[in-house]
Amino acid sequence: MNKIDIHPVQAEILCGLLFVKNAGFKELNKKNLGSDLFSFHLRQLTGWSLITKDEFGKYILTTKGKEYANRFDTEIKEVERQPKLGVAVVTTKEIDGELLFLGQQRLKQPYYGFWGFITGKVKWGEKATDTANRELMEETGLTAKLTLLGIRHKMDYSKEGQLLEDKYFLTFKANEVKGDLIENFEGGKNQWMTKEQLLHQDDIFDDIESIIEMVSKNKFEFDEKQYKVKRY
Numbered sequence: 001m002n003k004i005d006i007h008p009v010q011a012e013i014l015c016g017l018l019f020v021k022n023a024g025f026k027e028l029n030k031k032n033l034g035s036d037l038f039s040f041h042l043r044q045l046t047g048w049s050l051i052t053k054d055e056f057g058k059y060i061l062t063t064k065g066k067e068y069a070n071r072f073d074t075e076i077k078e079v080e081r082q083p084k085l086g087v088a089v090v091t092t093k094e095i096d097g098e099l100l101f102l103g104q105q106r107l108k109q110p111y112y113g114f115w116g117f118i119t120g121k122v123k124w125g126e127k128a129t130d131t132a133n134r135e136l137m138e139e140t141g142l143t144a145k146l147t148l149l150g151i152r153h154k155m156d157y158s159k160e161g162q163l164l165e166d167k168y169f170l171t172f173k174a175n176e177v178k179g180d181l182i183e184n185f186e187g188g189k190n191q192w193m194t195k196e197q198l199l200h201q202d203d204i205f206d207d208i209e210s211i212i213e214m215v216s217k218n219k220f221e222f223d224e225k226q227y228k229v230k231r232y
Contacts, residue, residue, distance in 0.1 A: 004048055004050075004068075006079070007041060007044075008077065009031075009033065009038070009041045010041050010044060010045055011072065011077040011078065012030070012031075012077055013028050013041065013042070013045060013051070013059075014045070014050065014051075014061070014065065014068070014069040014072065015069065015072055015074045015077050016028055016030070017051065017059065017060065017061045017065070017069065018061070018066075018069050018070070018072075018074065021060070022054050022056065022058035022059060022060045023058055023059055023060075024057075024058050024059070025038070025042075025059075028042075028059060042059070045065075049062055049064050049065070050062060050064060050065035050068055050069070051065050083153070083166040083167055083168050084121065084165075084166070084167045084168070085121070085122045085167075085168050085170075086119050086120055086121045086122060086131075086167055086168070086169050086170075087119065087120055087122060087128055087131045087132045087135060087169060087170050087171070087172060088117050088118065088119045088152070088169040088170070088171045088172070088211065089117060089118040089119070089132050089135060089136050089146070089172050089174050090102075090117050090118075090149070090171065090172065090173050090174065090211060090212075090214075090215050091117070091118065091136065091140070091142065091144060091174040091175075091177060092173065092174070092175050092177075092215065093175065093177050093192070098194065099194070099195070100192045100193060100194060101117075101192070101193055101194070101195060101198055101212070102117070102118070102140065102142075102181075102190055102191070102192055102193075103115050103116070103117070103190070103191050103192075103193045103197075103198045103201070104116060104117060104118050104139070104188050104189070104190050104191075105188055105189050105190075105191070105201075106187070106188050107187055107188045107189065108187040108188070110164075110165075110232045111205070111229075111231075111232065113202075113203050114203045114204060114205055115198065115201040115203060115204045115205070115208070116204065116205040116207075116208060117208075117211060118135055118136060118139055118140065119135070119169065120132075120134070120135035120138075120139075122170075128148075128170045129146060129148075129172075132146055132170075132172045132174070133146065136174060138185075139182070139185055139188065139190070140179075140181055140182050140190050141179050141180055141181060141182040142174075142177050142178065142179040142180075142181060143177070143178050143179055144174035144175060144176055144177045144178065145174065145175055145176040146172045146173070146174055147172060147173045147175075148170065148171070148172055148220070149171045149172060149173050149214050149215060149217075149220070149221065150171055150214055150220050150221035150222055150223060151168060151169070151170055151171065151221075151222050151223070152168070152169045152171050152207065152210075152211070152214075152222075152223045152224070152225075153167075153168050153169075153222075153223070153224040153225075154166075154167050154168075154169065154207055154225060154227070155167075155225070155226045155227070156206075156227050156228075156229045156232070157226060157227065157228050157229070158228070158229065158232065159228055159230075164229065164232050171211065171214060173215055195212055198212075203230075203231075206227040206229065207223075207225065207227070210223055210225070
């Protein structure tokens with residue numbers, strides 16, 4: 001859903017409708033605003049398809065409105081910030097008995113220039129495995145057999161203690177790789193490297209070693225860590 005600039009009065013209406021089956025004009029207008037002003041806010045919410053009227057002429061949340069209003073902290077009447085959900089794809093292959101990792105250098109902000117693994121956001125309604133396959137194909141041109149390794153919760157803080165990123169990654173291992181590698185793409189570049197070569201790049205994401213360790217295990221794992229990043 002596109003970003004909507006919700007007025008506090010509109011937030012009050014949406015939160016109020018979360019706790020009732022339906023409500024009339026007077027029931028929603030708890031602060032006794034002028035009829036014209038309150039009607040304006042109701043019209044805006046109706047225009048955004050967040051509320052509608054039922055067969056009794058009372059206001060109810062639409063399906064879209066229920067999903068949106070459910071994001072609110074109902075105490076302070078504001079949309080809650082929540083961690084982002086993504087996938088990380090750790091792609092490996094063996095050449096002459098040596099294990100290689102497909103490192104990816106990020107060439108867009110934030111973290112411009114940092115080396116890590118393929119990542120991408122899970123789209124609305126998309127299965128995580130489909131996200132991992134899509135990101136792998138889009139950013140590398142490869143297909144592979146995917147195995148879910150675990151879940152990582154990564155929180156990045158500035159040196160001053162400000163929370164910069166809060167993300168959950170469903171982390172996959174990709175092997176039995178097929179296709180021709182795309183080395184350069186808009187926003188990054190890919191390169192096969194040994195573990196040692198990857199870890200000796202100038203700028204690497206703080207969780208690289210823990211991800212590589214996760215790859216070496218044969219059991220599902222949950223990892224949750226806070227990091228102070230050197231630059232963002």
